[in-house]
Amino acid sequence: MIDIRGVQKSFKNTVVLRGVNLTVEEGETVALIGSSGSGKSTLLRCINLLETPDHGSITIGDYKFKAHDISRHTKKEVRKRTGMVFQNFGLFENKTALENVTEALIIVQKKKKAEAIEIGRYYLDKVGMINRADYYPIALSGGQKQRVAIARALALNPQIILFDEPTSALDPELVQEVLHVIKQASDEKMTMLIVTHEMDFAREVADKVAFMDEGVVLEAAPPEKLFFHPEHERTKQFIDRYMQRFSYSI
């Protein structure tokens, strides 16, 4: 379970997060939606401390930290418990697909190489990438890269995986293969927080959808409620805008 309480973050003069509260229960998939610039990426990055929050506290499973008390040790503990999938894949360019998955198992989790490879191959297989195990990222399509990135996150067995628009950089025909893999992880009760613009996917897969607006989570509810009976006018506007765009694009 992760619990985010009153998280605030500013960059110089711009306030980006104005006190975010959000809970993701264990085994839950939460979709985080909201317009561009509302602070979704910054929130994810504050959770795994790629950015340092200014205020608030975050609990990840059995580990809790406060914004004003973050040390190297905190980062280590937090990153042990979180995985992240980036919009631009972030595969290690100098490592093969398999090495991308095994690298942290060996270097961070100190597993034996043989064991790491076994785990690595298991997860590559899970995302349908076992036949590309020895390929370097440069030889993979965007969808394939993202599936390897997901395997890398899953293999570390974190308490939560954070996805930042995992399909936004993909050609349209490659989106489904990645969503399929994410859905599979969701079905297996991996705890996940997913920033996405794929509303259909959010509706189908998420247990809860959170709407972020101008640096706060305005409301969070099961998809049917949030999409069809939102509490806030802003949420309704956002969703209407999206549904409209969607119907045009057909």
Added chain:
Amino acid sequence: MGKIFDVEFMIEIIPDILKGIPYTMTLAVISFIVGLFIGLIGALIKIYKVPVLRFITGVYVSFFRGTPLIVQILLFYYGIPILLRIINQRFGTSFDVSGVPAMVFMLVAFSVSSGAYLTESIRAAIISVDKGQLESAYSVGMNTTQAMIRIVLPQAVKVALPVFANFFIGLLKDTSLAFAASVTEIMGQAKIEAGRASRFFEAYIDAALIYWAICIIFEFLVVRMERNVRKNERGMEK
């Protein structure tokens, strides 16, 4: 002795000039390796904006890139003995300057000078690696040292390899300036041979050919090495 150009003499002295190769190679290789170390440290200081050290590194790089190598060599050649004398006076030690071979001074000079140039090259190479690589390394739990060693530096090396190769070839040729500090590297040997028979042109032709040959061999090695480093651009292992 009436020949305009003495081919026999030119061939005859080749073995003597070749005796300079170990000095040339030692100077080039050791200075390059030490320079890489200094350069890596300098680059990291600049990238991580380490207070105070950052300023010192800036002055160091600026000075050694902004002064001619021959001037630096002479400064080290005359400066180190003076420095040692001052140290002896201050601390009552008794380092013997005359016992230190000129070669050692030159190793120090070339290393320090190389370090300044390589600081900038290495910094540029590290910065050229996508910032996302570091972030995804953090996201899987690596600390900065692990991320640098395992992910960022290997990619930076790939970028820097042609720069390093060019720099090394330049350095190899620049070591010829060490003759000014009476090191008997290729150029120093050539000068001695030339002086003995007053046949300068023949001796310097030999020197030129020897430098050229070494550089050709080295360039051949670089091509092979690059092919190795770039294996991941072919997309598959092996």
